[in-house]
Amino acid sequence: MTWHVAPLSDSPPILCPPVDAPRSAYVHIPFCRRRCFYCDFPIAVAGDRARGETSPRIQHYVETLCREIAATSVQGGSLETVFFGGGTPSLLSVDQVEQILTALRDRFSIADGAEISMEMDPGTFTADTLGALHRLGINRVSLGVQSFQDDLLAACGRTHRRVDVEAAIAAIQQVGLKNWSLDLISGLPHQTLADWEAGLHQAIAANPAHLSIYDLTIEPNTVFHRRYAPGDAPLPSDDHTTAMYRLAQHTLTAAGYDHYEISNYARSGYQCRHNRVYWQNRAYYGFGMGATSYTQHQRFGRPRTTHDYEAWVAAHEQQGGHLAIAPTPPGEQLFDHLMVGLRLAEGVDLDRLATQFGAAVIPILRDRLQPFVEKGWVGFAEAPTPRVYLTDPEGFLFSNVVLIALFETWGDRGN
Amino acid sequence: MTDVPVSRIRNFCIIAHIDHGKSTLADRLLQKTGTVSDREMKDQFLDTMDLERERGITIKLQAARMNYTAQDGKGYVLNLIDTPGHVDFAYEVSRSLAACEGALLVVDASQGVEAQTLANVYLALEHDLEVIPVLNKIDLPGADPDRIKQEIEDIIGLDCSGAILASAKEGKGIDEILESIVYLVPPPQDTVEEPLRALIFDSYYDPYRGVIVYFRVMDGTLKKGDRVRLMASKKEYDIDELGVLSPTQVQVDELHAGEVGYFAAAIKAVEDARVGDTITLVKQAATQPLPGYVEAKPMVFCGLFPTDSDQFEDLREALEKLRLSDAALQYEPETSSAMGFGFRCGFLGLLHMEIVQERLEREYNLDLITTAPSVIYRVTLLDGSTVDIDNPSTLPDPQERIKIEEPYVRVEMITPEEFVGALMELCQSRRGDFKDMKYLAQGRTSLVYELPLAEVVTDFFDQLKSRSRGYASMEYHLIGYRENPLVRLDILINGDPADPLATIVHRDKAYYVGKALVEKLKELIPRHQFKIPLQAAIGSRIVASESIPALRKDVLSKCYGGDISRKKKLLQKQAKGKKRLKAIGTVDVPQEAFMAVLKLT
16 A cells, blocks of 8 residues: 655645545446437437347447456455446346346456446336346346426426336336335426425335435536526526425425435435445446446546447457556545535545545645535534534535535645 | 938838738738748738737838839839728827828728728828829729729829729739839938938837837938937937848948938837937937827726736736837726726727737736726816816716716718618717718718717727628727716625726716616626625616526536546536636626626627
8 A cells, every 4th residue: 555645835735545445336338218308428329119139239238348347457355336327227138237247246246235226217127127137136226217297208308208107116116126216307397396396295105215306407418408598497497496405305304215415315224335435435447338437546437439438448458457547636536535525414524534635634624614614504523423514405505615615725736 | 222312212101991902012012122032921021910910900010111123224212111000090100101202092992992091091191192092902803993993082082093903912013003103102302411300100129129119211311329319208319220121120321311210229118219209319409300299198998907916916017018019008006996906007099908908918928807998087176177087986976076078089980871870870879979971982971970989989899890790991080078967887786886897977878878787797797695786876876776696506416426527627617717706895706797888789
């Protein structure tokens, strides 16, 4: 283990934390039937009839993906979490999922009791296929419901409808999978507060162990970006979407869900272990087109088209799985650590922060955040361990303002 | 090189509208006379500043000496004196004309005479210059030389029977032009025996040799080593270096009446050798200076503030350096409660202001906030005394003053007929008084208005261009001061007066301007975590108000592994944007807001 001291002229040194051994893997399945109007993810549109078992293109992709897994150097112990994200991973056939899991087991091995999640879209699976996936080891499902209203689903370019949502929930219940999550989007065009409230109650009635509640973001290069200006009709106003956020916080907390991250809620014991790895800024492998990995302090985003990704895998195999990119400098790592860590309700552990980056950062952090403590956005807790956190919901709602103050301190340094 | 009889010298300039081909024609003359070889030829040899080259316009004038053997077999020296082509530099143009006996009037044969050309031709005729009309670009498909000749005769009253048809681009008509210069332009008066008087028509600052002065010897002889006196600045210097421009500097030992050249004499700043000043010998001084010298008088003022207050000293140094080469630039320190420390700067006009700003940002790497331009108001106080106010925020309160007068200009526009209505509407909306309208020829009209200068220095020129689809041209000159019911319009942001946003407006327009201004500010100022009232006020009376609703949230909804780098960039962008904001009270205001008053129409 080596400790570097980053040269900084005008403030105490920031230590470089020791390298963290990755125990998590993200697997990206880019295929979707259509591109949703809000989506700017690296995806490949495969058409409404696309299925993994009948599409040579999907099969070819799975093989390339498995080659990448096999070529990657092993840096830690067996995997504790695996996450199939997309795209629409539920377009894969059961065999293809098995093929990928086998590749992961062969290369890294998967720990007993590991969390293996898969994002699934209503209308792309049945109770039978879900049962088969469950037997393969998929033990957590994230269901992309987004809305229970057909008009809102249509307005954001989704292919599924309410009837598909109901069938999907029934399938999950039939298989007996308890650890599942339901996604909802607030701030959709034409969505009213009443719509939103009804959706929240329908979600609670489905009894998921976990909920992700996303406030719609209009990203550049999306259909929504071309059609709408943020804050202008038919999009709900900022006041409305803020009310939606507060309503979700209130309703879901009352229903027994813990608001453990800015956009995530879970019953006790059902937080997403994989996503917590991101929010604690720990290391993880990434596989597939557009996937990001964070190993050896190197954050690497793979090419965002299937064609470029394939060429990259071939080159990667040739180079013996070595990534020739610069590690994130310590100052930036510190900023990353705070940026993701403050998303969690529990916040950032200050003892761990001091151990990793040096005790000198703690007084600077306290000083920079003091104005926000006074505003009631930031809290410092001393027991059981000292930590800093954003308050719910005020601190969460203005988290960028807090982060920008931290960015000015650590994010923009050439260290 | 210098031994040329006065009778064989011809001094001339070129009068042309932007784009009518002045620089190309000058290039051809240099090539044809062998002054510059084809190999050395860069396009538009006379325009040396990068900025000029980029904009394709001449800002600083220069000169070139050409040797030409005419068809009579005799050798002549032709001095071309370049003139700037923008209305901001009318004084410099007049001094260049005073150094010549003749002028080529170059008109685009497909376009016709433009307002600026007209103004300069009149100026040339006032100086008794022989004006030779040249119709350029006759090779273009749209060229109609007969129509344009008719137009020149109608508007200017200049006989065009001998007008030269030319295409500078294709080298047509160049010989004819050279012969016409020899035969039509009179030689200078032979006053070699009289005491030295030389006219400065340009100067620039060279960091190694000091100021390089361009001059025309009107009387007498100037020799290397002479001790000279500049009659207006009253400073004395020894001539270290004397030469001619061919067009690069070539040293000579002496220059006599009629000749054009340059000298260096360890002069520290161009303000010590101003355009229009008269050079004479200390030993045998002339009794009277040459007529026409005028002090540089800035017409437009604005505040320049560094975005980063640490750059104040850098800005001071940059202005000091620019001033060495730009005598018309004026500045003095200004402190604003909102903007911190900066400078109040005076310029000849809007283009001059733009050039200075651009040079400060480009050559000196400064990040500047510029306040909206203002003119000089003359305020009469209760005791009858007057004060000049160039900064609206310093206007005395109504109970302390009797009246306010503002500068007026006479604006002459030339436009295709179909835009006359649009331009009249523009002038009317800018408090203009209609003076004259003349039908010229072929569907073109000249329109004359008298307007408050304050209404012209905002975006008048841009509006003129956009309302005439680029076809109209304009020229203006100061005609004096007039009293008007003017008021100071203050802007309050969250209750705090924002002095850089204060403007002086006509009472009848205050409501409209105030309303438009707060609406514009509502667009430009980002939302804060609190509601921000925006108010426009005259004294304690609020004439317009708006408010920026509070920001309810600023949060990244999603942030997983793959999002971290991208979201970080987003925050970085926000952090950078924040740096470029100026705090007025508790509100962060972006730079564009300080120029908002310019964008109201």
